[in-house]
Amino acid sequence: MELRIRDKIFEEEWKKTVVSTPGSSILVVAHLLFGLFAIAIIIIQSAFSFNVYIFSIWLIFGLIIFLTDIFRGSNIKLSSELGFGFFFILGTVLSLLLGNVYSMFFPENLGRIDILVFQISAGICVAIRFLITFFYEEYFSQEQEFIVPDSNYSKDQIDQYVLNLVKTDFEYKDIEQIGLFEKWWYILKKMIWPSISVSILIILAVLYSLLIFYIIPENAISELIIVPSLMIAAILYSILLIRLNEVIPKMQEKEKKILESDEWEEDLLEKTDEEIITS
């Protein structure tokens, strides 16, 4: 299609540029790979345990997840990760029903170290995948659009304009942005305290379970107490987080009210002053 003459002139003078953060493609690949790793670990374990059902279920799910990831391309979004989570929980529930004695989904196998390693490594892969999604949406997803002068005319135009701006309030300088490493460091630094707090929670739960284990050395009773106590802790923690969200706006309202009341007093003072002056 032919362009408008003015559009043609515009495209000759200015070049549209889209810059994505360096390393975004690596992150996209890593995101895809860690999802596949998690499922591959489960598939390998099911192959070791000679469980055909679990093997085929995770193979199908892995294929679906792989295809959706490929078609989505670099468009990684938090909301679309919910699909991954759904498949993961569905697969877990199905393989729980179909699991045999050697499978990593069989509840009695928790004591075995190799099973624990498989479970935790798969879990870490899933966690890393989600973390990558968070990072990506925070720093990598935003394609930064701007235009760059392409012809001599437009370059001159900018130079002249910038020269005219010197010694005004609008003096132009390139904006110094934070580097990528600093961004990563910032986000990781922000996660130190939370991870300490959560690990304290876990340690407390473990200590509590050990305590009960030594007091009542029977497995059955200890399991009846340890697991429910952790679950209750989990529920309480999530309730706490959501409650916090409700409390914060109320705190803000209180602040506002206090501020408004101050203004009121000032108004009153002014009014009384005026009255005194007029009288």
Place this chain on the structure above:
Amino acid sequence: MEATKHFELTKNGKAFILFGSLFIILGLAIENYLLVVPGFIFWIVVTSTFISYFQHQNLNLDLKLRVSKKYMRSRGLLAVATEINNSSSKAVRFKITLGISFHFRSIKTPETVYVKLQPNETKKLVWLLLAVRRGNATIGPAEISVGPFQNLFENKRILKEKISIKVLPQRPRVNIPWKTKKELLLKMVHEFAQRVKGRGDEFFALRDYLPGDEVKHIDWYATARHDRLITKEFEDERNLHFLIYLDLGGTMFGPKFEYALSSAVELSSLIRGTNHDLGVVAYSDIVKRFIVPQLGKKELSLMLNLYDLEATGVQSNFIDAVKFTKNNKLLHSIAIIFSDLEGDMRKKLQGLNLLRTMGGRVIFVNYSTIDFNILASPGWLLSKSQDMDYSHVIERVFPSLVKDEYKRREKELRNILYSVGGDYIEINGYDDNIILSLYRLMRKYSPTQRLVQEALERWN
């Protein structure tokens, strides 16, 4: 205006708290660490957002937004300065987003930048913007996002202030010399202006002196000859009353309308500096606006008022516009109609007939769709910066006229115009200019030549 604080646990945030808990509870229930580990990571992420909220709760960031000018031309540059002051005792890293309307594009720097501020430091960020579209543009609001994982928990300072900027169309690329313009006006005066008596400098006639006439105008020679008091009359300054009808209807859209509008402005800017009168009637189904230039300071406001006009996308009614001028007794010596041959032709023809009864000359300027058709590329129409209403308009308009029908309409219009004593100008795309077309028209404007032309047309 002060920056307001904004906190919100987003839907994603709530979903991930629930997901984390579900993973942990389910994982513990079936004794599977496959689910427990991601669950803990969710918790860590969500907790970190809350902790950073508490850390930044007392963070004070003062934000100011300023622009270098309020009026500008398209393809001109604008500098926007934001001044941020960190009055707290901690260094902060944050993301700042400058909201700009589709009239602008940012140069060299994106609209979102990540910046670090030391305690008690003031930083000035300057964006250079290029205006790409005409219209009422806005700069603002400016948003600062503090803390990690903004998509789970929004922790923002928002400056809701919006600065409005008027972007006028770009400077015309063709500069017509003033001499040509002057010549055009002189020719128009010569052809169209009526001789009216008044208080000018040029002599008009002699008549008997009446009480109340000025004594200095008495012609003493004539008085001596006729033996009674005789006074001189003067011709009024020969003013032209221009009346521009600007079509805002559905058939005038996109680049075509923009070009018609800028032509109207060009013409009115030509008339503005002279002693001729001007009125602009902008109409669609009703008369949308009637603009008369003011003298003095407000003279410029005519141009700005004209640029406020937008195409309406409704079927236009030319008769209504003519009736409006007739009812308000807006007499004209030249009526110039900026319109096209699309849509309901009958109304246009009836309107022209009505114009004839008012006297004066008529010039119909046709912005030919066939030429502007190519220029209105779908890419232009479907780009996000465009008002999407246009795309509905184009669906209705584009398949409407075939070339034969177009020629038939043109002939019909020409016939009526010649019977009225009017003229027809066609603007074929951006290469044509209204002033040059008028100039060309006036040059060949002599009654004999027109008769010859008409005869030749009939011959063909």
